[in-house]
Amino acid sequence: MMMQRIISFSLIFSFCFILIIQSFSQNSLKTHSDTLITQQDSLTKKRERGFRKNSDLAAIFSDSTKLTSSDYQIRIEKNYAILSLIKNKSDLGPGIRNIQRKLADSDSALLVLKDNILNNSQALGLRNLQMFRSLLNDIHNDIEKQSHLLDSAEATLNSLKNELKVMMKDTVIRSLMRDSVNRKLFAPQLKEMREAWRAGTSRLKESITLINLLQTHNSANAVITSTLLEKVNNLLLTSFSRVFSKETYYLWEPLPHQSLNQLRQSYEKARIGERKALNYYFKDSLNNRLFLLVIGLIFGIWLYRNIYRLKISDSLDKVQYLEIEYLYPHFIASSFVLIFTLAPFFDLDAPSVYIESMQFLLILTLTFICFKKWPRNLFIYWLAMIVLYICFSFTQYILLPGLIQRFGLILLNVLSVIFGSLFLRGLKNHLQLRGFLKFVIILHNVMNILAILFNVFGRFSLSQILGNTAIFSFTQAIGLAIFSKIFIEAILLQIETSRIRQGFKTNFDFHAVIKDFQGLVMFTVILLWIIVFTTNLNIYNTTKDAVAILMTKQRAIGSASFTLGGVVLFFLIIWVAHLLQKYVGYFFGDTGNEDIQNKNQRSRMLIARLVVLCAGYLLAVTASGLPVDKITIVLGALGVGIGLGLQNIVTNFVSGIILIFDRPLQVGDSIEIGDKTGKVREIGIRSSTLLTGDGAEVIIPNGDILSQHITNWTLSNTQQRLAISMTVNGNQDIEKISNTIKTSISSSSYVKANSIPEIEFIALKKEVCELKIHFWCKDVYKAEEAKSNIIYHLFKEFGEINISIKG
Numbered sequence: 001m002m003m004q005r006i007i008s009f010s011l012i013f014s015f016c017f018i019l020i021i022q023s024f025s026q027n028s029l030k031t032h033s034d035t036l037i038t039q040q041d042s043l044t045k046k047r048e049r050g051f052r053k054n055s056d057l058a059a060i061f062s063d064s065t066k067l068t069s070s071d072y073q074i075r076i077e078k079n080y081a082i083l084s085l086i087k088n089k090s091d092l093g094p095g096i097r098n099i100q101r102k103l104a105d106s107d108s109a110l111l112v113l114k115d116n117i118l119n120n121s122q123a124l125g126l127r128n129l130q131m132f133r134s135l136l137n138d139i140h141n142d143i144e145k146q147s148h149l150l151d152s153a154e155a156t157l158n159s160l161k162n163e164l165k166v167m168m169k170d171t172v173i174r175s176l177m178r179d180s181v182n183r184k185l186f187a188p189q190l191k192e193m194r195e196a197w198r199a200g201t202s203r204l205k206e207s208i209t210l211i212n213l214l215q216t217h218n219s220a221n222a223v224i225t226s227t228l229l230e231k232v233n234n235l236l237l238t239s240f241s242r243v244f245s246k247e248t249y250y251l252w253e254p255l256p257h258q259s260l261n262q263l264r265q266s267y268e269k270a271r272i273g274e275r276k277a278l279n280y281y282f283k284d285s286l287n288n289r290l291f292l293l294v295i296g297l298i299f300g301i302w303l304y305r306n307i308y309r310l311k312i313s314d315s316l317d318k319v320q321y322l323e324i325e326y327l328y329p330h331f332i333a334s335s336f337v338l339i340f341t342l343a344p345f346f347d348l349d350a351p352s353v354y355i356e357s358m359q360f361l362l363i364l365t366l367t368f369i370c371f372k373k374w375p376r377n378l379f380i381y382w383l384a385m386i387v388l389y390i391c392f393s394f395t396q397y398i399l400l401p402g403l404i405q406r407f408g409l410i411l412l413n414v415l416s417v418i419f420g421s422l423f424l425r426g427l428k429n430h431l432q433l434r435g436f437l438k439f440v441i442i443l444h445n446v447m448n449i450l451a452i453l454f455n456v457f458g459r460f461s462l463s464q465i466l467g468n469t470a471i472f473s474f475t476q477a478i479g480l481a482i483f484s485k486i487f488i489e490a491i492l493l494q495i496e497t498s499r500i501r502q503g504f505k506t507n508f509d510f511h512a513v514i515k516d517f518q519g520l521v522m523f524t525v526i527l528l529w530i531i532v533f534t535t536n537l538n539i540y541n542t543t544k545d546a547v548a549i550l551m552t553k554q555r556a557i558g559s560a561s562f563t564l565g566g567v568v569l570f571f572l573i574i575w576v577a578h579l580l581q582k583y584v585g586y587f588f589g590d591t592g593n594e595d596i597q598n599k600n601q602r603s604r605m606l607i608a609r610l611v612v613l614c615a616g617y618l619l620a621v622t623a624s625g626l627p628v629d630k631i632t633i634v635l636g637a638l639g640v641g642i643g644l645g646l647q648n649i650v651t652n653f654v655s656g657i658i659l660i661f662d663r664p665l666q667v668g669d670s671i672e673i674g675d676k677t678g679k680v681r682e683i684g685i686r687s688s689t690l691l692t693g694d695g696a697e698v699i700i701p702n703g704d705i706l707s708q709h710i711t712n713w714t715l716s717n718t719q720q721r722l723a724i725s726m727t728v729n730g731n732q733d734i735e736k737i738s739n740t741i742k743t744s745i746s747s748s749s750y751v752k753a754n755s756i757p758e759i760e761f762i763a764l765k766k767e768v769c770e771l772k773i774h775f776w777c778k779d780v781y782k783a784e785e786a787k788s789n790i791i792y793h794l795f796k797e798f799g800e801i802n803i804s805i806k807g
Helices: 002-061 069-089 093-119 126-168 171-178 180-185 187-244 260-284 286-312 317-321 331-346 352-369 376-395 403-427 434-456 460-502 510-536 540-552 564-588 599-624 628-662 702-706 734-746 780-800
Strands: 554-557 560-563 670-673 676-683 687-692 697-701 710-712 720-729 758-765 768-777
Touching (some): 069 126, 126 187, 331 352, 352 460, 376 403, 434 460, 434 510, 460 510, 510 540, 560 564, 628 687, 628 697, 676 697, 734 758, 768 780
Antiparallel strands (some): 554 560, 670 676, 758 768
C-alpha cells in the first residue's frame, strides 16, 4: 500500500514537473518568437525603405522600360536610313562593270595566247614571244588591280551585311510588332521599311553573288596568266639560242617540201594569234595614247601662239633670221613629229608592231615636211629608203624562207646599203646631228652586210632581225634629227616672242642658245634611239630586266643600305633641276646679253630659279630612297665643317637668298658698291656680277654686297640729276643766256618731261660769268650720253647767237 502511494506521488510530481517545464518552454519560445518577429519587421521595413530609395534612383537615372510612340518613330526612321544606305552602297558602280568587260576581253586574249603558246610553240618566233610576254604582263597587272578592287568591294558588302544582322536583333521593332495598337498606328511606315528591306537585301545578295563570281573568274585568269608567262619565259630562253643556230638549209641546198602545208598552217595560226593579241593591247593601252595626243595638242597650240604673236607684231622676218625651217609654216606637222617620235618613250613595253606603225607614220610626216626643204637627190634617196622600209616590214611575215624569199631579202639588204651610203654622201649640212647620223648609217650598212651572211648560212630569223633593225634605226635617226631641230626652233621662237613682248628690238645670238641646249638634246635623242633600236632587236625587255635587277639590288656600306637606282635617280633629278633653273630664263626672253627692260620680271625669274633648284634637291632626296637618318649624320658633320671653314660659303649663300627676296638691288640696277660702279648683270646664289662702264664683269660675293653701303640709282626710278659747269663772257645778256640754256635742255629727248632746268650763277669775275646747270636725266643708263648731247647743242646754239664761252 505504501509502495502504491509512493508511486502515485512520484507520478503526480513528474506530471507537475513536466507541466512546469512545458509552460516555461512555451514562454521562452514565445519570447524568442516575438524577438524574431520584431527583428524581421525591422528588416522588412529597412528593405522597404531601401527599395523605395532604389526605385527613386532608378526612376531618375534609368530609361523607362515602357516604350512610347516617339521611341518607335525614331527607331523606324533610323532603320529606314540604314536600309537606304545599304541599298545605295550595294550598287557596285561602273568600276565593277569595267572589270566585267576587262575579264571578257582577257578571256578572249588568253584563249588565243593559250592556243598558240601551248599548241603552236614551234611556229612562234622571237618577235611573237616578246609581244606575247608584253601582253601577258599587261593582263597580269590588270588582274592584280582588279583583285584589289574586288577585295575592297567585298569588304564593303560584308560590313553592310553585318549591319543587317544587327538590325535583325533590334528589340524595339520586335516590341512594336507585338503591340497591335502601335503596329496599326505605324502601319504606313512599317510598310515602307519592309519594302526598303526587300530592296536592300535583294540588291546586297546580288552584289555579293556577283563579287564572288568575279573573284573566282579573276583568280582563274591569274592562274592561267602565270602558267602562260612561265611557258613564254622558257620559250624565250630557248629562242635566243635557236636564233643563232642553223634553222634552215644553206642557200645552195634544196629545201624539202614534204611538210610545207603543215608548217604554213602553223605560221598562219601564229600570225592570226598575234593580230588578235595586238587588238587587245591597243584596246587596253588607250589612255597612254590619249595622253600623248594631249601633249602633241599642247605643243601645237604653243607653236601657233608664238607664230601668231610674230604676225601681229610684224616680226615674221625673225623666222628667217633664226633659221627656222620646219615650224613655219608646218607647225601642225611638227606637232605630229613630236607625237610619233615620243610614242615609244610613253609605252616602253609596247609590242614591236606598235613601234613600227608609229615609225611609219613618222616617216610619212617627215616626207611631207622635207619635200621642199631637201635637195632633189637627197629627197630621192629618202624615198628609196621609204620603199625599202615598207618591203622590210613585209619580210617579217614570210611564212617559210624559200629560195625566192631568201634571195629577195638579200637584194633588199644590198639596196639598203647602197642607198644608205648615197644618203650619207648627200647629207652634208641639211640635217642636225650629222655625227650621230653618220654613226647610225655606218651601223646600218654593217648590220645589212651581216644579215646577208647569216641568210646565206641558214640563220634566216637572225637575218630578218638584223635587216629590219637596220632600216628602222636609220629612219628613226633621221626622225630624231629633225625632231631635235624642231625642238630647238620652238625654244628660239619662244625666246623671240618673249623679247618682242618686252620691247627688245635687237637680234640675239641664237647660236649660243643652241649650244646651251645641245647636251640635253643629244641625251634625249640617244636615249630614244636606243629604246627603238633594242626593241627592234627584241632585246629591250631582257635588257630592261637586267638593268632593273642591277639598279634595285640592295647594297650596303657599313650600316647604310642603298641601291644603285636610288643613287642614279638622285643625281639625275639634281642634273635636271640645274638644267631647268639654267634654261628658265630663256622662256622669259632673257639670253643674258641685253639691257634689262623689266626688272620685276627678272626678279620673278630669279625666284623661279631658286624654287626649281630647292624643289629639285628635295625631290631628289625623297625619290631616291636614300636613308634620311644617314643624311642627317652627314649634315651634322657638314655643320662642323661649316663652323670651321665653310662659313663664308654659307654666308654668301644666305646673303644670296636675302638679295633675291628682300631685293635691295635687282638685276639691271645701276649701283655703287665700295669703289665699284656699274650695272647688276646677274644675282646668283653665291655671288653676283656687276658690269662696269668699261665692259668688265666684276664678280662680287653676296656676303660682301650686304656688308657694305649700297648706292642704288634705280631702286624706285631711273632718273638722275646731272650738272654741267660753264663760263661765259660777262658782257652778254644774262637773261638771254638763261633762256637759251633752258630752251635747249628742255627740248632734249634725254631730259625728264615737265622738268625745268636749274641755273646757278656761281661767281662774277672780270668779263666772265661762271654758271652751273642742273637738269634731270630720265634714264640713268644714258646719263653720259645725255650730258654729251646737251653740251653739244648748247655749244651749237651759243655759236648761233654769238655767245662766247670762256675756257
